[in-house]
Amino acid sequence: MSSLLQVEDLKVHFPAGRNKDGSPRVVHAVDGISFELEQGKTFGIVGESGSGKSTAALGIMRLAPITSGKVSLGRDVISELEGEKLRQTRMRFQMVFQDPFSSLNPRKRAGDAIREPLDLMSYIDPRLRHEVVEESLVAVGLHPSAARLFPHQFSGGQRQRLCIARALATQPELLVCDEPVSALDVAIQAQVINLLLRLQDEKKLSYVFISHDLAVVQHLCTDVGVMYLGQFAEKGSARQIFSNPRHPYTWSLMAAALKPDASQRGRERTALIKGEPPSPINPPKGCRFAARCPFAQERCRQEAPALREVESGHSVACHFAESLEAPLPELRAA
Numbered sequence: 001m002s003s004l005l006q007v008e009d010l011k012v013h014f015p016a017g018r019n020k021d022g023s024p025r026v027v028h029a030v031d032g033i034s035f036e037l038e039q040g041k042t043f044g045i046v047g048e049s050g051s052g053k054s055t056a057a058l059g060i061m062r063l064a065p066i067t068s069g070k071v072s073l074g075r076d077v078i079s080e081l082e083g084e085k086l087r088q089t090r091m092r093f094q095m096v097f098q099d100p101f102s103s104l105n106p107r108k109r110a111g112d113a114i115r116e117p118l119d120l121m122s123y124i125d126p127r128l129r130h131e132v133v134e135e136s137l138v139a140v141g142l143h144p145s146a147a148r149l150f151p152h153q154f155s156g157g158q159r160q161r162l163c164i165a166r167a168l169a170t171q172p173e174l175l176v177c178d179e180p181v182s183a184l185d186v187a188i189q190a191q192v193i194n195l196l197l198r199l200q201d202e203k204k205l206s207y208v209f210i211s212h213d214l215a216v217v218q219h220l221c222t223d224v225g226v227m228y229l230g231q232f233a234e235k236g237s238a239r240q241i242f243s244n245p246r247h248p249y250t251w252s253l254m255a256a257a258l259k260p261d262a263s264q265r266g267r268e269r270t271a272l273i274k275g276e277p278p279s280p281i282n283p284p285k286g287c288r289f290a291a292r293c294p295f296a297q298e299r300c301r302q303e304a305p306a307l308r309e310v311e312s313g314h315s316v317a318c319h320f321a322e323s324l325e326a327p328l329p330e331l332r333a334a
């Protein structure tokens with residue numbers, strides 16, 4: 001099956017002033033990520049705060065300037081589109097943000113918020129736009145009369161439904177969701193996740209799903225990239241990542257997410273990861289995780305490991321991926 005979305009060696013760098021010697025300082029927020037997504041599937045991006053997840057989403061959406069690399073949606077190379085063609089193609093890929101309140105105009109009624117992207121599509125009959133607004137509200141479980149309400153008249157979960165309705169109005173093939181449930185209560189999170197799953201099933205939607213919550217990613221995603229300092233430390237099917245994680249960084253994320261009573265090895269668990277991530281301004285020349293990795297050797301500090309396949313479809317950026325064993329039994333392949 002050919003992929004719907006192809007991301008090839010995407011880099012998004014931001015200028016950050018100058019060093020004392022006058023050389024430019026550059027934030028390597030996203031520093032060469034690649035993945036493919038088939039129609040109807042979900043690619044999850046997980047990683048600590050600051051690893052570059054949101055910037056990757058914004059780069060794919062063309063909402064942050066792409067430094068290099070290629071993003072294609074079907075036959076359209078969206079990283080190269082400009083002007084009217086980009087505006088038209090945008091209808092095919094929409095974004096859902098973390099905070100539904102700040103992504104909605106408080107002075108705009110729900111119906112107008114949903115209609116806004118349709119008004120840019122001159123070829124859609126204005127009478128039809130009203131129907132699309134109603135259909136979009138119903139699709140996300142809201143009553144059509146909600147079109148008259150303002151954002152503050154919705155609950156948090158309803159507001160996120162409204163944002164999803166707005167994203168659906170242009171009948172996109174791809175939704176890029178950046179932490180779409182993180183701001184919601186746990187019970188409401190489950191409802192919104194189930195809504196996303198139902199919509200995916202009904203409309204054969206594809207999702208890029210960004211989250212720091214491994215449980216949510218495991219539940220929702222077919223494929224996963226584990227991001228560290230702008231790059232993928234590990235990438236594979238959700239089954240491979242969750243049942244046979246191979247990168248020490250992935251282990252540390254999973255260990256941190258284990259319930260406290262799941263094991264008595266608290267001491268080992270805290271020893272799994274040390275310190276803060278290095279600055280994305282001057283990424284280290286060797287493995288980016290070496291300074292925090294309990295297994296690091298001299299080679300790791302000298303030579304950056306390539307992201308290489310260790311089994312079909314499962315890639316790991318670690319020199320010692322085959323020989324290391326996860327320090328907690330819960331993280332070892334059954």
Ligand SMILES: Nc1ncnc2c1ncn2[C@@H]1O[C@H](COP(=O)(O)OP(=O)(O)OP(=O)(O)O)[C@@H](O)[C@H]1O
Binds near residue numbers: 029054055056
């Ligand atoms: N516009 C910008 N200019 C300069 N640096 C930026 C900009 N946007 C993001 N960064 C930096 O890029 C890095 C990646 O940030 P990003 O927000 O993508 O990470 P994240 O994984 O999404 O984190 P979080 O989960 O906290 O949102 C961070 O070091 C951040 O400070």
